[in-house]
Amino acid sequence: MKELKEYYKRADKYSSAVSLLYWDMQTYMPKDAGHYRAEVISEIGTYFFKIMVDDILGRLLETAQPQNEIEEKIVSVGKREYYKYKKVPPDLFQEIMITSTMLEQKWEVAKPNGDFGEVMSLLEKLIELTRRYADILGYEDERYNALLDLYEPGMKAKEIEQIFSNVKIFTLKVLEKVESLPKFEDPFDREISVDKQKEFNNWLLHYLKYDFNKGRLDVSTHPFTNPIGLNDVRITTRYIVNDIRNSIYSTIHEFGHALYALSIPTEFYGLPIGSSASYGFDESQSRFWENIVGRSLAFWEGIYGKFVEVIPEMKEYTVEELWRAVNRVQRSYIRTEADEVTYNLHIIIRFEIERALINGELSVKDIPDRWNELFKKYVGLEVPNNTLGCMQDPHWYGGNFGYFPTYALGNLYAAQIYEKLKETIDFDNTVRNGDFEIIKEFLREKIHSKGKMYEPAELIKLITGEPLSHEPFVKYIKEKYSKVYGLEI
């Protein structure tokens, strides 16, 4: 086991370097350095891939003698990943890396004009490569499942389809009810300087007891969390002058991711079990802190004093008014700005499209039409251009097919975990008093301390005694939004 662990820990150094190269690219890298940086990431990323499929690792995995459950998991998770990726030719892996890096750069340029024609041919190539990749990885039932498994191990598209269908029906009902109500004034519709936003966001992270000795808060176009190394998990946010909500909820969201990464046991670090259980579970933690904690009335009661101290002009609103304003439900174009009720509709559209693309039932050129058609059908809006439509997110242009559903799954896991948590603590009081350590301890014990030892389906059952279900989410939304809108949802 010792040799196996050392092998993984040595390999992780290359992964750590790639993480820093990526973080720097998104934060501080000078403009002209991008081209070379892409080459460096591709070279070291591919080398890391090669280490992870090397015959030596295979032998170490086959001859390892685990002495306890943790070591058994290291070997079983290690084997699962080794044999999965082993089949993939490094050349294909590198071609996907290079194509997606090139396409992502093209997309960045083409996005503001919504020029889908600019990205079409490279996207076709990337999807072709991704299909080959999926075929090599192998799957049951449909090709899309091979990709889904990369982000949400064990999860099947059929299962997601069923859950999403329930979520969709419920969401459309809520939306209808809410829309019949008169609109309230939006207290956040005003300019607040970046300096003040920075001050408040930094305070917020200290309030949540984010450990600045093990992380940082920086600025990037798309907020993200990056575990760069042991004791080094950094987050970014973005400051939009006329909507401070954006920075606040980006910061809390990324805090949730960072807390997870920082709470995985140090002795798991660099090993196959040393990361989050799945992308969906990772998202459950960010969405839990962003929405269930951060958008609760109790949380606003806790931060209201500081908030109006930093931004005195907000004093004219009561804490309830501010709380309602961070929970307004409305049809909108941009996923990352969507409220927690309509958010899942944005995901369902993406899920249906990428599933069809990968399974060969939709061609690339038809993406914009299909997007606009589904958007009209689910969200109820006419999409005016691709910038607000199928070109808004980087995922497809960066080659991440199978990733989107995990966002909605995260919402569902979060609600299910929340229901369990409420059985053991007085949630509102705890949040109101800022006693976050109690909540963190629950999350650590139930989720973070397990690392990647269990597949998400096992883990949610271990935590809650139940398989994943849309019901806790429906219940949570009903309860909360009945209060927000003062009527039975």
Place this chain on the structure above:
Amino acid sequence: MKELKEYYKRADKYSSAVSLLYWDMQTYMPKDAGHYRAEVISEIGTYFFKIMVDDILGRLLETAQPQNEIEEKIVSVGKREYYKYKKVPPDLFQEIMITSTMLEQKWEVAKPNGDFGEVMSLLEKLIELTRRYADILGYEDERYNALLDLYEPGMKAKEIEQIFSNVKIFTLKVLEKVESLPKFEDPFDREISVDKQKEFNNWLLHYLKYDFNKGRLDVSTHPFTNPIGLNDVRITTRYIVNDIRNSIYSTIHEFGHALYALSIPTEFYGLPIGSSASYGFDESQSRFWENIVGRSLAFWEGIYGKFVEVIPEMKEYTVEELWRAVNRVQRSYIRTEADEVTYNLHIIIRFEIERALINGELSVKDIPDRWNELFKKYVGLEVPNNTLGCMQDPHWYGGNFGYFPTYALGNLYAAQIYEKLKETIDFDNTVRNGDFEIIKEFLREKIHSKGKMYEPAELIKLITGEPLSHEPFVKYIKEKYSKVYGLEI
């Protein structure tokens, strides 16, 4: 040749990653991440070393068919380095890396108390390893030459000893003359906020036309320049509230290094000729901009307006008074704060000590006594503690023996280059008008465009027609300081 070039360019990606890991460690890395970061740097650094001594590279070098002078240089410089490092066992290389990283961390802690006992045993180990390293590399005359050659290819200790002896005699004479004069008031002896210092330093880099699309200015304890990748050369400075000179001259100094790195032809990038000619030549560029340009009266005439705009309380001084104040000559303890006249004395002390250490004529435990004895003899001050004495610089504790002399060589190269430059342009007028492009063009043509094609001894002769000599430096100091002090030096 194509395969050889590609090999080098692939290898450079790992060197680029190490550079970023190091830059981040000195600027933005969270406190607790240091231990793991040292391991990542050691792992990837050692892998880079292995690539550079791999048999495959040897075969590519032996079978390459250069078609022109540049390609010939790539092969000859490549071979020189390959066969030099090939002899070094990777284990020894890695042990030196780990020991020096550990020692440097120990030194950081022990330095404020000047506790030499804390670092002694690891320093003994590191010097033992370094001697073995030098023996493996091979040398003529004395072991120290093997290390010198790493920083200043082709240079011998005997040669340096001779030049330094002349510099020393001259310096002591100047110092005596200057000290008989009455002291003038120091206009810089006042607090200037970091914000104002930042504003001025940023303006300064724009004034010098540093390309912010290819670099950055950040803050670190010890200012440095880091070529991280193609089109990515970053500099740092430090802000000391009660001495703005420190940030200004650190920034200009590092600008000089960065300009060199950014002006080496792109087609040399990643190849054996794709760096500066030597550490001494690199330092000649930073010292040229810092002292010969930046501490000239003409330069102050150019920046005076902006300087007193940002720091209005400085208006009470004339440009001549400020110029004199950035050129005061005095005995002092700290190398990095020494004026350009006494600076070389600090280097000579270090040169004598490290030469004796490596050649086996001095033991580690005797370093503090020897330091204090030489300091009294040359600089004329009693050293009160090791913080102001033999523990002030990181070099020895980071394993960089043979590096120090290049600082003084840089001063001499710079003066010799300056003498040549003055033959072709009206230096004072050019600097006064901020026409730096004319100076940059000269440096680019004569120095930067050559990369590492020539050894420093060849290069200085190519540029000036003469071998390295202390005379241009003596002449430069005499002329300048006769004006600064208003008497014949």
